[in-house]
Amino acid sequence: MKPLLHHPSSSIILSFFCFTLLMISIIDIPTCMCDDGDKYTNCNTAFTCEGSSIANSLKYPFWGVNREKYCGGSADSKTKLTCEDKVLKITINSVTYRILEWDDSIAQKLTVARDDYWNDICTTSDNHKNSTFDNTLFQRDVGGSGSANLTLLYDCNTKLPNMFYSATCNNNIKVVYTLGDAASITCVPTLIVGFPITGVQVAQLLTQNDVNQALEGGFDLKWNGNYTQCQVCIASHGACGNDKGKFRCFCDDGAHTTSCYSQMAPSSMSITFYITNSKFVSTTSNNRV
Ligand SMILES: *[C@@H]1O[C@H](CO)[C@@H](O)[C@H](O)[C@H]1NC(C)=O
Ligand SMILES: *[C@@H]1O[C@H](CO)[C@@H](O)[C@H](O)[C@H]1NC(C)=O
Numbered sequence: 001m002k003p004l005l006h007h008p009s010s011s012i013i014l015s016f017f018c019f020t021l022l023m024i025s026i027i028d029i030p031t032c033m034c035d036d037g038d039k040y041t042n043c044n045t046a047f048t049c050e051g052s053s054i055a056n057s058l059k060y061p062f063w064g065v066n067r068e069k070y071c072g073g074s075a076d077s078k079t080k081l082t083c084e085d086k087v088l089k090i091t092i093n094s095v096t097y098r099i100l101e102w103d104d105s106i107a108q109k110l111t112v113a114r115d116d117y118w119n120d121i122c123t124t125s126d127n128h129k130n131s132t133f134d135n136t137l138f139q140r141d142v143g144g145s146g147s148a149n150l151t152l153l154y155d156c157n158t159k160l161p162n163m164f165y166s167a168t169c170n171n172n173i174k175v176v177y178t179l180g181d182a183a184s185i186t187c188v189p190t191l192i193v194g195f196p197i198t199g200v201q202v203a204q205l206l207t208q209n210d211v212n213q214a215l216e217g218g219f220d221l222k223w224n225g226n227y228t229q230c231q232v233c234i235a236s237h238g239a240c241g242n243d244k245g246k247f248r249c250f251c252d253d254g255a256h257t258t259s260c261y262s263q264m265a266p267s268s269m270s271i272t273f274y275i276t277n278s279k280f281v282s283t284t285s286n287n288r289v
């Protein structure tokens with residue numbers, strides 16, 4: 001550093017360096033300056049969401065609230081949960097769902113219901129998107145469960161064809177719904193929203209005609225990740241997580257690749273940067289070997 005300070009532009013270089021450091025510390029938010037023991041403790045802790053009856057059964061592949069990003073099943077926000085009004089929620093393709101159930105077995109089944117239509121199809125939010133899923137992460141668990149697509153059509157003033165039903169709203173909004181082909185109606189609805197519902201809800205809807213109840217029952221999604229991998233880790237007393245998307249089994253003694261008995265994972269939590277024109281090279285690292 002010494003010779004650098006005698007250089008006429010050294011203060012510029014120095015302030016550039018400080019600025020760079022500042023930018024890195026701002027940009028690199030996910031970098032956790034904690035050791036792997038903390039990771040084990042954090043990822044081994046279920047969700048905290050006061051008033052939610054299922055929060056304490058939810059861990060991997062989900063992160064968010066009190067669980068750090070490295071406790072998730074991927075390095076992005078797709079398995080991030082939030083806790084709002086005592087309910088854990090997940091946002092998929094910009095639509096927010098309430099998590100009703102999580103089957104922690106090999107089924108990896110998440111039961112969710114639309115938050116914006118929860119208990120009330122008569123008030124519509126600004127978010128009128130159909131429920132669609134990214135098949136790489138979550139898949140509609142159709143596996144012979146008799147699930148169907150329920151379509152709501154708003155402001156449809158026409159004689160209802162077969163398989164179309166009208167819902168009762170106290171306000172002036174007119175809603176009709178169908179489990180069949182929505183395109184077969186002759187009117188032009190102001191809004192068409194599609195939702196999957198489970199076979200149980202289909203049967204209920206056909207007998208009781210309660211569309212709100214059908215939507216509250218939600219539907220099932222299957223997480224496409226490898227949960228067997230996590231079960232192997234848990235069986236070895238580890239906690240599942242990831243390091244930049246790669247599966248990690250966090251144990252008392254650090255991060256392992258598959259289980260606490262497997263080899264230690266290489267640590268990748270280092271930032272190396274170079275400012276070549278000032279010949280200044282810095283490496284920061286929080287590696288624990
Ligand atoms: C939702 O689905 C309906 C029925 O398939 C379709 O007509 C409509 O355009 C879709 N809306 C959006 C926003 O994708
Ligand atoms: C429901 O709609 C989705 C997406 O449009 C489609 O892939 C699926 O096959 C439909 N399911 C049924 C049971 O009609």
Ligand SMILES: *[C@@H]1O[C@H](CO)[C@@H](O)[C@H](O)[C@H]1NC(C)=O
Binds near residue numbers: 226227228229232258
């Ligand atoms: C899932 O993980 C297990 C255990 O690590 C492994 O044996 C299996 O091949 C993996 N399955 C897939 C589909 O990657």
